[in-house]
Amino acid sequence: MSYFIQQIVYGLSAGSIYALIALGYTMVYGIVKLINFAHGEVLMMGAYFTIFGIISFNIPIILALPISMVLCALLGMFIDRVAYKPLRNAPRISALITALGVSMFLSNFFKLLFGAEKRKMPDFPALKGGYVFGDVTIPYKAILTLVLTLVCLITLQIIVRKTKVGRAMRAVSEDKQAAQLMGVNVDLTISITFAIGSALAAVGGVLYAINYSQIFPTMGTLTGLKAFVAAVLGGIGILPGAMFGGFLIGIVENLTKGYGAGGWSNAVVFGILIIVLLVKPEGIFGKNTREKV
Amino acid sequence: MLKVEDINVYYGAIHAIKGISFHVEQGEIVTLIGANGAGKTTILHTISGLIKTASGKIWLNDENITTASGHNLVEKGMAQVPEGRRVFAKMTVQENLEMGAYSRKDQHNFQADYDMVFDKFPRLKERRKQLAGTMSGGEQQMLAMARALMSRPKLLLMDEPSMGLAPILVDEIFSTIVEINKTGTTILLVEQNAHKALSIANRAYVLETGNIIMSGPAKELLGNDKIKEAYLG
Numbered sequence: 270m271s272y273f274i275q276q277i278v279y280g281l282s283a284g285s286i287y288a289l290i291a292l293g294y295t296m297v298y299g300i301v302k303l304i305n306f307a308h309g310e311v312l313m314m315g316a317y318f319t320i321f322g323i324i325s326f327n328i329p330i331i332l333a334l335p336i337s338m339v340l341c342a343l344l345g346m347f348i349d350r351v352a353y354k355p356l357r358n359a360p361r362i363s364a365l366i367t368a369l370g371v372s373m374f375l376s377n378f379f380k381l382l383f384g385a386e387k388r389k390m391p392d393f394p395a396l397k398g399g400y401v402f403g404d405v406t407i408p409y410k411a412i413l414t415l416v417l418t419l420v421c422l423i424t425l426q427i428i429v430r431k432t433k434v435g436r437a438m439r440a441v442s443e444d445k446q447a448a449q450l451m452g453v454n455v456d457l458t459i460s461i462t463f464a465i466g467s468a469l470a471a472v473g474g475v476l477y478a479i480n481y482s483q484i485f486p487t488m489g490t491l492t493g494l495k496a497f498v499a500a501v502l503g504g505i506g507i508l509p510g511a512m513f514g515g516f517l518i519g520i521v522e523n524l525t526k527g528y529g530a531g532g533w534s535n536a537v538v539f540g541i542l543i544i545v546l547l548v549k550p551e552g553i554f555g556k557n558t559r560e561k562v
Numbered sequence: 563m564l565k566v567e568d569i570n571v572y573y574g575a576i577h578a579i580k581g582i583s584f585h586v587e588q589g590e591i592v593t594l595i596g597a598n599g600a601g602k603t604t605i606l607h608t609i610s611g612l613i614k615t616a617s618g619k620i621w622l623n624d625e626n627i628t629t630a631s632g633h634n635l636v637e638k639g640m641a642q643v644p645e646g647r648r649v650f651a652k653m654t655v656q657e658n659l660e661m662g663a664y665s666r667k668d669q670h671n672f673q674a675d676y677d678m679v680f681d682k683f684p685r686l687k688e689r690r691k692q693l694a695g696t697m698s699g700g701e702q703q704m705l706a707m708a709r710a711l712m713s714r715p716k717l718l719l720m721d722e723p724s725m726g727l728a729p730i731l732v733d734e735i736f737s738t739i740v741e742i743n744k745t746g747t748t749i750l751l752v753e754q755n756a757h758k759a760l761s762i763a764n765r766a767y768v769l770e771t772g773n774i775i776m777s778g779p780a781k782e783l784l785g786n787d788k789i790k791e792a793y794l795g
């Protein structure tokens with residue numbers, strides 16, 4: 270039993286990262302109906318920015334993280350402006366292919382800049398060890414990960430549900446023209462969505478680096494893909510769905526690994542995706558609502 | 563208040579609006595009538611900045627708004643009740659009204675406006691917390707109108723507000739339009755229900771495949787034989 274609980278702890282920790290990334294996919298999809306495949310690369314860049322801040326400029330992580338969030342937010346907006354905005358009215362497949370292109374460009378660009386090899390994340394002595402409850406250890410890293418993630422999730426919910434910007438984001442994702450008729454600056458609102466999603470990805474990237482103690486230019490690829498699966502599982506475009514999907518995948522993955530089927534973990538994750546899509550194509554939280562016309 | 567000068571609008575190769583000019587004076591109800599596909603919605607979308615003109619000018623008061631960003635026009639006193647209501651289905655009635663007030667500078671002083679719209683549309687008050695998408699067509703139309711009023715518009719564009727509603731509701735909507743006009747809002751009303759529109763409007767323009775083919779005081783058009791035949795059945 271305690272072994273099982275231990276795996277759940279690891280699963281929640283890994284799931285936090287997926288949830289943070291999945292939110293970015295789902296927010297962007299919700300507002301521009303685009304699967305932003307470059308989102309995984311934003312996670313990677315978030316990790317690089319933070320670690321370079323720490324190593325090269327001696328910035329404490331508590332400062333390096335928000336700086337990296339801001340840089341990623343700007344980058345996310347920049348990617349949208351340069352790569353996606355010109356294609357807003359083009360067929361969706363064009364934007365999708367562009368997203369794949371941006372993703373490959375960024376990971377290869379970082380390979381060129383920093384080399385393909387894995388870099389070690391500096392150790393944080395404060396994060397060594399953890400709380401021990403009988404046979405279960407809750408690593409400090411896991412606590413940090415969960416707490417930081419929950420703070421992000423709650424902040425995001427407040428922004429989206431309670432603020433004017435959040436209302437504008439929801440309005441734009443429902444009906445761009447109607448939103449504009451209310452006086453909403455649609456392009457700006459889309460930019461803000463990219464910025465918020467990218468800032469969350471930066472947090473995810475840093476948490477990834479802390480938990481797995483390494484960074485490399487393609488670190489965002491598989492993590493991003495699984496987070497994308499999480500977003501689809503939960504119901505793409507639905508924020509609580511993305512959070513739920515993220516945690517679900519983290520837990521499933523760690524249980525598969527923990528019970529000796531580590532080689533199968535990706536197969537299980539994608540297997541679940543296939544089953545959910547067959548049974549409920551709109552995702553676990555997805556509603557097949559029909560609106561009155 | 564509003565002046566449209568010789569505008570041309572295209573959808574790709576389709577020439578939807580072919581050099582149209584008209585004007586709306588302060589305090590008026592002006593109606594634009596025409597059959598399906600005549601270009602009525604296109605004109606309203608163009609005025610609201612959702613579509614760009616190929617040529618021509620649009621003036622709001624004395625300001626040239628031809629190339630203004632659409633989202634700035636609400637602040638300048640213009641609101642639209644779009645065709646098909648277009649309420650935000652996944653938002654509550656309350657949130658839809660807040661969206662209507664999005665451009666307002668005084669973001670916390672809405673109570674008087676809520677009182678005003680709930681006075682006009684009491685049904686909305688009971689349904690403040692309801693998701694707009696779950697309301698009936700008539701209720702959604704009321705919400706769309708209330709939402710537009712929340713910006714305190716000086717000029718209100720309305721696109722077929724009576725579409726798809728039961729006759730009794732149609733009467734209610736039209737008397738509300740008159741009421742809104744009486745409290746100082748100028749109205750440009752697009753309608754297929756020509757009879758109703760002409761009976762409340764001061765002046766009217768008749769649109770046919772992107773051209774204005776007739777215009778004049780609404781009462782005159784109401785008695786015009788050609789209009790009777792084509793639009794009043």
Ligand SMILES: Nc1ncnc2c1ncn2[C@@H]1O[C@H](COP(=O)(O)OP(=O)(O)OP(=O)(O)O)[C@@H](O)[C@H]1O
Binds near residue numbers: 573598600645
């Ligand atoms: N997005 C679009 N792309 C191409 N053509 C369009 C588009 N929107 C409208 N049109 C065309 O422009 C013309 C005018 O359309 P519009 O919607 O303005 O007519 P309308 O007078 O509002 O009609 P209705 O009474 O049916 O609402 C029509 O021929 C229509 O097919």
Ligand SMILES: [Mg+2]
Binds near residue numbers: 602603604645721
């Ligand atoms: Mg129309």
